[in-house]
Every structure is written in C-alpha cells, then in structure tokens.
Amino acid sequence: MKKIEINPMTRLEGHGKITIFLDEQGNVDNVFMQVVEFMGYEKFLIGMPIEEVPRTVSTICGV
Amino acid sequence: MAWEPRLIVIACHWCTYAGADLAGSLRYYYPATVHIIRVPCSGRVEPEFIAEALQRGADGVFIGGCHFGDCHYKEGNYKAIRRFKLLKRALTELGVDPDRVQLEWISGSEGKKFAETMTAFDARIRELGPNPMKGGA
Amino acid sequence: MSKPKLAYYLAGGCGGCDIAVVDLSETLVDVALAVDIVFWAPTVADAKYKDLEAMPDGSIDVGLISGNIRNSEHEHIAHVMRKKCKTLIAFGICATNGGIKGLVNLYTTQQLLEKAYIDTLSTDNPNKELPQTSITLDGKYELTLPSLMYARPLNQVVNVDYYIGGCPPHYEHVKKAFTALLSGQLPPPGSWITMGKAVCEVCGRNPVLQGKPKKFATTVKRTIEGVPSEDGCLLEEGYLCLGPVTQGDCGSKCPAANVPCRGCGGPIPGVKDYSLRAISAIASMLENEELVEQIPDPIHLFYRYTLPSSFPYKRLKS
Numbered sequence: 080m081k082k083i084e085i086n087p088m089t090r091l092e093g094h095g096k097i098t099i100f101l102d103e104q105g106n107v108d109n110v111f112m113q114v115v116e117f118m119g120y121e122k123f124l125i126g127m128p129i130e131e132v133p134r135t136v137s138t139i140c141g142v
Numbered sequence: 143m144a145w146e147p148r149l150i151v152i153a154c155h156w157c158t159y160a161g162a163d164l165a166g167s168l169r170y171y172y173p174a175t176v177h178i179i180r181v182p183c184s185g186r187v188e189p190e191f192i193a194e195a196l197q198r199g200a201d202g203v204f205i206g207g208c209h210f211g212d213c214h215y216k217e218g219n220y221k222a223i224r225r226f227k228l229l230k231r232a233l234t235e236l237g238v239d240p241d242r243v244q245l246e247w248i249s250g251s252e253g254k255k256f257a258e259t260m261t262a263f264d265a266r267i268r269e270l271g272p273n274p275m276k277g278g279a
Numbered sequence: 280m281s282k283p284k285l286a287y288y289l290a291g292g293c294g295g296c297d298i299a300v301v302d303l304s305e306t307l308v309d310v311a312l313a314v315d316i317v318f319w320a321p322t323v324a325d326a327k328y329k330d331l332e333a334m335p336d337g338s339i340d341v342g343l344i345s346g347n348i349r350n351s352e353h354e355h356i357a358h359v360m361r362k363k364c365k366t367l368i369a370f371g372i373c374a375t376n377g378g379i380k381g382l383v384n385l386y387t388t389q390q391l392l393e394k395a396y397i398d399t400l401s402t403d404n405p406n407k408e409l410p411q412t413s414i415t416l417d418g419k420y421e422l423t424l425p426s427l428m429y430a431r432p433l434n435q436v437v438n439v440d441y442y443i444g445g446c447p448p449h450y451e452h453v454k455k456a457f458t459a460l461l462s463g464q465l466p467p468p469g470s471w472i473t474m475g476k477a478v479c480e481v482c483g484r485n486p487v488l489q490g491k492p493k494k495f496a497t498t499v500k501r502t503i504e505g506v507p508s509e510d511g512c513l514l515e516e517g518y519l520c521l522g523p524v525t526q527g528d529c530g531s532k533c534p535a536a537n538v539p540c541r542g543c544g545g546p547i548p549g550v551k552d553y554s555l556r557a558i559s560a561i562a563s564m565l566e567n568e569e570l571v572e573q574i575p576d577p578i579h580l581f582y583r584y585t586l587p588s589s590f591p592y593k594r595l596k597s
Contacts, residue, residue, distance in 0.1 A: 080419060086328055087321035092294035094321060094352070100420055111422055115352060116291065117410065119391035121399050123382040127579040130503045134541065135583070138379045141295020141447060142322070189555040193590035224562040227571045232558060235578050236385075237595030274595060 080108065087115070092142040147201040147267045149176045151260070152191060154184045156214040157249045158206030164253030172260040184208070184245075185218025189229040192243055199276040202267040205245040206256075212249060219247065241266050242273070283340035283461070286318040286331070287370075288360050290353035291380055291430065292346020296371035297322040299447035300343075306454050313461055314341075332359055339364040341460060345371040347378055347587060348436045352425035361437040368441045368460075368472075369433040372543050375442040375471075376553060377587030381430040384586050384593030385578070388427045432588045442471040444526055444545025446584065452528040471526070477547045478522035478540050482531035484512050495566040499573040502539065513539045514564055519580065523560045524550060542584050554581045554589035 081101040088095035094115040102108040120139060124132060153159040159180045165172060181187060184207025192203045205226060213219040226245045234240045244263060248256050289297055301323070303310060317339060318326045342364030348354050361367055369375045377384075383391055392409045396402060413423045433439050443456055456472045459465055466472065479485050486493055489510070498517040507513055513520040513534055520539035522531065526547055533540050546553040558581050562571060574580070582589060 082421070089321045089325045089327075090323065092289075092297075092322060098420075098422060109420060111416075111420065113422060113424060115424060116350065117392070117395070117427060118380060119383045119386070119395060122391045122394040123385050124579075126576055128501055128575050130501060131541075131579065134538075135379055135579075138293045138295065138446065141293035142298055189559050190552050190590075193552065193555055197590055220568075221563050224565055224568045224571055225559050227568050228558050228562040228574070228577060229555070231571070231574075232554075232577045232581060233591070236582075236591050238591060275591065 081105075088112075092140045145272055147175050147264060147272075148199065149173075149202045149204065149260075149264060149267060150195045150200045151176050151178045151204045151206060152181055152184075152187050153178050153206040154186075154208060154218075155180050155182050157208035157212065157247075158184075158256065160250030161206070161248045161252050161256040164250065165257045166253075168253050170254055170257035172257040173264040175264055176260050183213065183215050183218035184222035185213070185215065185220075187222055187225070189225060192229065196238065196242070196273060197275060199273055201270075201273045201276075202242045202244070202263060204243075204260075204263055206248045207245070209247040209249055239270055241270060282313060282315045284317050284338065285314040285341050285343070286339045286360065286364060287316070287323070287343045287345075288318070288320060288331075288356055289322050290344055290346035290357060290374070290433075291349030292371065292373045292378065293380075294322050295447040296345035296373075296445075299371075299445070299450055299453050300457075302450040303454055303457070304450075306457075310457055310461075328356060328359075331356070331363065334363050336362045337365055340366065342367045343370040344368070344433055345374050347373045347381055347430045347432055348428075349380065349383070349430050350425040350427050354428075354436055357433060357436050366440045366468075367433075367437065368443060369439045370443050371448060372444045372446045372545055372584045374433040375439075375444050375545055375588075376585040377430055377432045378446065378584055381432070381585070381587040382579070382583065384429050386594065388429075392427075429593050430587045435587070440468045441465065442545070444471065444473070444543070445529060446543035449529040449532065451530065471545065471548065473526050473528050473545075473548070475548050476527045478520075478525045478527040478529070478531045478534070478544065481527040482512075482522060482534050484510055484531075484534050486512050486515065496564055496570070497566045499565070499570050501575060507537050513537075514561075519561055519574065521557050521561070521581075523564070524553065524557045541580070545584075552589045553585040557581045 083099040085097040096113050096115050098111045100108045187205050195203045207219045207222055318331050320326050342360045372378050396404055396409050397407050412426045415421050494515050496517045500517040518539040521542040522540040525540055525542045526544035550556045
C-alpha cells in the first residue's frame with residue numbers, strides 16, 4: 080500500500096516520524112507515529128552520586 | 143608466527159633507567175619483549191601516554207620511578223603515583239585489565255629487581271593474552 | 280549580494296544548543312536578518328530531511344550540528360550536511376566530544392534497551408517487547424526505525440571545520456562565535472572557536488588572582504558534604520572542580536553559583552583527550568594518594584561529557 084512518511088516531526092525537541100498508509104482509493108487507512116530516538120539514561124546513570132543526577136538529567140530535554 | 147607480547151616500559155632517567163642499565167652490566171637476563179622509553183622523571187608520565195600505548199597495540203605498560211624520597215625532582219614520583227592510581231581505577235572500571243598497567247619503584251642500584259620485575263610482567267601479560275584493542279579503536 | 284545560508288541539524292542531543300542560539304534574543308534578530316536559515320530540524324523550522332537532501336551540494340555556507348551521532352539516521356544526515364555545507368561546525372559538547380549522552384558507551388545497546396523497556400519498575404511491558412529496526416503490523420503496515428549504534432562525536436563520522444563546546448554554550452559565547460562567523464574572522468579550520476582560557480583563569484574564586492598561594496586539596500568531598508566558602512577555590516576545598524582543564528567561555532558560571540565545574544566547556548587548547556587530562560590534573564592537586572581512593576565515582580565525573588572521545592572510547596567488556 081502507498082506510504083507517506085513525514086520525517087522529522089518539527090518544532091519540538093526530539094525525533095519523531097509519522098507514517099501514513101493509504102488504500103487503493105487514496106484514503107487514509109492507518110497512521111502511525113514513531114519516536115525515532117532512544118537515549119538510555121535509565122541504565123547509564125546507575126552508580127552516579129545522587130546529588131549529580133539533577134544536573135545530568137536536565138540534558139534529556141534542553142528546551 | 144606465535145604472538146609475542148609488546149611491553150612498553152616508561153623508565154625514569156635517574157633510577158629505573160639506571161637500574162635497567164645495571165641489569166645489563168651485571169648480565170641479568172630480562173625478556174626482549176620489553177621496550178624502554180626514558181623520561182626525566184616518573185612525574186612526567188601523563189595518563190595519555192599510557193592510553194596511547196594501549197591504543198596503538200601495546201599489550202602492557204609499565205612505569206618505573208624512584209622510591210619515595212629519592213626523586214631527583216623531589217615530588218615527581220608522588221604525582222606519578224596519584225595519577226597512576228586514579229587512572230588505573232578509571233581504566234579498570236572501563237574494562238581494561240588492571241594487570242596490563244603497572245607501576246613500581248626501582249632504584250638505580252636494583253638491577254636484579256628490574257630484571258625480575260620485567261620477567262614477571264612479561265609472564266603475566268602472556269597469561270592475559272593480546273591486547274583486545276589491537277587493530278581496533 | 281545574497282545572504283549567507285545557515286542550516287542547523289539536531290542529531291542525538293537534547294535541543295539545548297538550539298535554545299542557546301535562540302537565547303541570543305535581541306541579537307538573534309540581527310542574525311536572522313543577516314543570514315538565510317534554510318534548514319533547522321527538528322527543533323525550530325518546519326523543514327524535512329528530504330528538503331535538505333534536495334539542495335545542491337555546497338550550497339549552504341554554514342552548517343551547525345548539535346548532538347552526538349547515535350543511530351543510522353543521525354549518521355546519514357550528518358553525511359548529507361557535510362556534502363551540502365561549505366563550513367560544518369560541531370556545536371555543543373555532544374557534537375564535539377560525545378556529551379552526556381555519550382555515557383551510553385558504558386553499556387551495550389541490548390543492555391540499555393532491556394533496562395529501559397523491561398526492567399524499570401514503572402514500565403508495563405508484559406510481553407517484554409523491544410523496539411525493532413523493522414516490523415510489519417497486521418501483515419500490511421511496514422514500519423522502520425533507524426538502527427542504534429554506540430555514540431560517537433561528529434568528527435568520528437565526518438570532517439569537522441570548527442568546534443564550539445558547552446552544554447549548552449553560553450549565549451555570550453554564541454554571540455561572539457556568530458559575530459566571528461559572519462565577519463569571517465575565524466581561526467584555521469579544525470580548531471575550536473574559543474577565547475582559549477581555562478575556567479580557572481576567569482573564575483572569581485581563583486586564589487592566584489586574589490594574590491594568595493595555591494594549596495593542595497586535603498579532603499575529597501561530595502557537593503552535599505559541607506558548605507563551600509564564599510570565595511575560596513572549590514578544588515582546594517575538596518569539591519573536585521574540573522576548572523583547570525575546561526574551557527572558560529562560560530565565564531565560570533557554575534563556581535560562581537557555588538557548584539564545582541563538571542567540564543561541559545570542553546578541553547582547553549592543546550588537550551586532545553579531555554578525560555585523561557582531567558584525571559591527571561585532579562590527581563596532581565590532591566595532597567596524597569589515599570585521597571584518590573575516596574573519589575566516589577571517577578567514571579561519571581571525568582568521563583561525563585567526553586566518553587566517546589576519550590580513551591577507551593567505550594567500555595571494553597561488560
């Protein structure tokens with residue numbers, strides 16, 4: 080089926096993608112939104128002294 | 143050809159390098175896998191030297207300096223031990239085997255000790271195997 | 280004469296550097312009038328990747344990339360930006376050295392995904408599903424995701440012309456950098472755009488600038504232990520400030536706020552490997568070697584902003 084990809088989603092922090100599937104008549108059959116990035120803070124912060132964590136996790140989103 | 147370890151020894155001019163020289167004069171055998179780099183003082187050794195050696199494929203890095211109180215520049219060896227300990231802590235956590243990087247104080251009159259230490263270092267590195275970073279990074 | 284063209288791409292970063300440019304506030308108006316912003320994704324402008332790919336090669340005068348290169352999409356667009364831009368600048372410490380998001384190199388992708396999607400307490404994922412690079416839902420909807428790789432700074436992927444550090448770069452420094460860019464007064468390609476001073480040289484707590492002698496640190500303290508003095512050096516008091524090896528373009532804002540520097544500005548000129556030089560500097564400033572054992576967590580301290588660009592670049596074995 081025909082696929083339209085809108086990549087990236089804009090005017091926000093982060094990477095997202097919208098995929099629109101059209102059927103034979105050209106009508107929208109289904110739409111999916113995917114978050115295209117992955118960070119991993121849950122794992123790599125383990126072991127950090129607790130008082131340093133607020134300064135560090137502010138970089139999850141700088142906006 | 144079987145793997146032969148490549149060991150880098152950073153030796154301070156006033157003590158360890160003289161000790162290595164003495165080992166030669168007294169005909170104490172030590173392995174030919176040892177490559178010695180002379181520096182004025184063990185305090186000259188930056189963690190970056192050790193990292194560069196390991197990155198370029200050295201299988202082991204050894205730092206030799208004067209005993210406490212004997213440093214020609216008074217405090218160089220104190221700085222060396224502090225930097226070395228912190229570096230070793232960091233590298234061990236990051237997956238570098240701690241026995242690949244060693245530091246010992248060997249004076250100019252300890253030729254026999256130099257030979258014995260090098261033989262033991264070579265044996266230990268042979269047990270550990272080739273540097274996993276060889277050819278990578 | 281046409282205005283120079285500017286493009287900005289946010290790769291594996293947080294968008295803080297984008298906001299650092301927006302923080303120019305009144306100066307931004309002058310910048311926006313002086314340049315033609317043709318692409319700023321995904322944060323500010325509604326431009327798509329295919330618009331960037333459609334531009335002719337070498338048609339953009341200045342390209343800024345912030346964030347490290349973490350997945351195949353970032354890598355692809357970084358290569359596209361390199362082709363389309365005459366001058367490419369690594370903007371912010373993530374692009375120059377890997378940044379905080381570079382700490383993912385401590386673990387494998389599988390370990391990171393499992394922790395985030397399965398092992399965390401508040402996650403509801405009974406089938407233990409992890410994201411896949413391609414999946415077909417209901418037999419007809421094909422969806423793809425870029426593949427994850429270990430984090431790299433920009434210069435391990437493409438050639439970089441200039442580097443600007445900071446997390447984010449302070450807006451005063453961004454102002455100076457943009458002024459230098461627009462007037463063409465730049466250092467030789469491949470260098471950092473910086474005033475070249477360490478944090479200590481611009482810090483109000485520096486004992487030497489106050490005429491007092493420097494002293495070794497006699498204790499090692501976490502920032503929750505004790506209270507820092509009004510205007511004494513934080514490193515001397517044991518708080519392990521990384522000021523001596525960090526660029527001071529920020530004007531030493533953190534020590535002025537009673538918090539030790541953590542090295543977000545990047546290495547001072549002449550230092551290639553920031554974390555190792557920081558290890559050397561801090562260890563040399565301690566009074567004896569027992570204090571080295573008391574440092575709580577050397578990895579998250581010295582490698583916080585620069586793991587992908589400092590030996591050994593990632594954890595060698597788990």
